[in-house]
Amino acid sequence: MASRALHQCVRSLGRPSLWLLPTNLAVRVPPVFAAAALRPLSFTAASRKTRWLGQSYISSGVLCRQYSDLPPLTLDTIKDRVMYVLKLYDKINPERLQTSSHFMKDLGLDSLDQVEIIMAMEDEFGFEIPDAEAEKLMTPSEIVNYIADKKDVYE
Amino acid sequence: MATSRIPSSTLSLKQFLQRQNILGIYRNIMRTIRRVPDETDRKYLRDWARDEFKRNRNATDQDAICMMIRQANNHLEELQRSLALAMN
Numbered sequence: 142m143a144s145r146a147l148h149q150c151v152r153s154l155g156r157p158s159l160w161l162l163p164t165n166l167a168v169r170v171p172p173v174f175a176a177a178a179l180r181p182l183s184f185t186a187a188s189r190k191t192r193w194l195g196q197s198y199i200s201s202g203v204l205c206r207q208y209s210d211l212p213p214l215t216l217d218t219i220k221d222r223v224m225y226v227l228k229l230y231d232k233i234n235p236e237r238l239q240t241s242s243h244f245m246k247d248l249g250l251d252s253l254d255q256v257e258i259i260m261a262m263e264d265e266f267g268f269e270i271p272d273a274e275a276e277k278l279m280t281p282s283e284i285v286n287y288i289a290d291k292k293d294v295y296e
Numbered sequence: 297m298a299t300s301r302i303p304s305s306t307l308s309l310k311q312f313l314q315r316q317n318i319l320g321i322y323r324n325i326m327r328t329i330r331r332v333p334d335e336t337d338r339k340y341l342r343d344w345a346r347d348e349f350k351r352n353r354n355a356t357d358q359d360a361i362c363m364m365i366r367q368a369n370n371h372l373e374e375l376q377r378s379l380a381l382a383m384n
């Protein structure tokens with residue numbers, strides 16, 4: 142019964158990383174939550190005393206914490222977002238754009254434009270890309286691979 | 297004596313470092329402009345910075361390049377100082 146409650150708690154959150162629990166349930170739970178996840182076994186018993194912690198009841202009447210996060214990234218969504226940002230950039234011709242088109246050789250941009258493109262990617266994905274690594278990203282597929290690498294997205 | 301196989305358009309070490317320096321300054325300027333509150337101001341500053349850098353793209357005189365780098369740094373500091381004043 143505890144494992145069923147745990148499973149329902151976790152399913153309502155949909156976090157992106159994988160963690161194998163002792164009850165042989167392969168659920169998607171981040172390490173931070175795993176410690177809290179093991180607590181419902183004793184927690185539901187003490188739940189009546191700790192209502193102030195911002196709990197909410199899910200359909201089966203079991204207490205469950207709610208965190209918020211963005212939807213998990215996949216390689217396809219990253220690629221779509223990167224191509225969308227590139228198409229919005231006024232110096233790129235959208236018809237000639239492919240994932241393997243080199244900014245300088247195929248699209249005729251220069252290094253200043255490449256800096257601007259990488260900054261647009263930083264804005265889109267919300268994290269900073271250091272100079273040393275930014276100057277090496279010369280095709281959309283390299284950008285996708287770099288972001289997937291930094292955001293731990295595997296497929 | 298072995299002939300050099302490096303193409304004539306490659307930069308010397310000093311020029312290469314200078315190029316990286318300039319790109320770094322451009323990136324810092326762009327990052328500082330991001331912090332400006334108003335959207336039209338941001339667009340104006342971005343266009344101004346882009347034009348300034350692109351206009352002098354093909355300069356070859358070392359002294360002129362050094363002076364332009366110093367000017368860019370001054371503009372960057374000025375921008376950062378005005379932002380600090382505006383925010384507080």
